[in-house]
Amino acid sequence: xxxxxxxxxxxxxxxxxxxxxxxxxxxxxxxxxxxxLPSNPDIEECENDTYLAAWxxxxxxxxxxxxxxxxxxxxxxxxxxxxxxxxxKRSREFxxxxxxxxxxxxxxxxxxxxxxxxxxxxxxxxxxxxxxEQNRNxxxxxxxxxxxxxxxxxxxxxxxxxxxxxxxxxxxxxxSHLKQEGVDL
Numbered sequence: 001x002x003x004x005x006x007x008x009x010x011x012x013x014x015x016x017x018x019x020x021x022x023x024x025x026x027x028x029x030x031x032x033x034x035x036x037l038p039s040n041p042d043i044e045e046c047e048n049d050t051y052l053a054a055w056x057x058x059x060x061x062x063x064x065x066x067x068x069x070x071x072x073x074x075x076x077x078x079x080x081x082x083x084x085x086x087x088x089k090r091s092r093e094f095x096x097x098x099x100x101x102x103x104x105x106x107x108x109x110x111x112x113x114x115x116x117x118x119x120x121x122x123x124x125x126x127x128x129x130x131x132x133e134q135n136r137n138x139x140x141x142x143x144x145x146x147x148x149x150x151x152x153x154x155x156x157x158x159x160x161x162x163x164x165x166x167x168x169x170x171x172x173x174x175x176s177h178l179k180q181e182g183v184d185l
Contacts, residue, residue: 001020001023001024003024003065003066003067005020006020006021006024006066007058007062007063007066010054010055010058010059011058011059011062017055017058018051018054018055021051021054021066021070022047022051025066025067025070026047028067028070028071029046029047029050029070029071029074030043030047031145032071032074032075032078032145032146033046033047033074033077033078035145035146035147035148036075036078036079036081036082036146037078037081037082037085042081042085045081046074046077046078046081047074049077050070050073050074050077053073053077054069054070054073057069057073075144075145100142100143100167100171119183120178120183123177123178123181123183124174124178126177127173127174127177127178128140131170134156135166135170137156138152138156138163138166138167138170139167139170141155142167149163149164
């Protein structure tokens with residue numbers, strides 16, 4: 001079924017919308033969750049929570065790109081679940097990804113910094129649009145979809161050390177770009 005048909009089902013409040021969403025995007029949502037969460041029950045819970053969140057969000061929201069909309073919901077739910085799971089214990093795989101970006105981006109800690117966080121997001125987008133397609137895809141796959149170095153090496157047909165080196169250089173470029181634009185790191 002086409003995405004517009006699925007969205008129409010959501011607007012009609014038909015439960016078939018969830019079935020069609022699962023059929024078309026279930027594997028996609030599970031991959032995103034699996035890159036962040038280690039356990040199958042958590043991944044399943046995250047996938048199901050994504051369908052519920054989509055049900056509650058459509059309407060009033062009408063997503064232009066359904067897979068991006070679902071991916072964002074899945075990622076946010078998985079990150080929340082990861083935070084909950086690791087509140088007292090650290091050193092899981094996803095922690096490595098977060099620490100890689102730690103030097104470049106400080107998380108918003110107060111209400112006053114929410115505006116700056118939005119501005120920083122715009123600057124990051126500007127930085128990403130300035131990259132060639134391969135580097136942009138590597139960066140996004142690592143830091144948005146949380147793909148492992150091994151997966152990226154296989155997907156981009158590069159050695160692990162080359163992927164690590166490219167990501168290191170990209171993080172340094174991002175840091176320089178943000179400093180140049182006046183972002184305090």
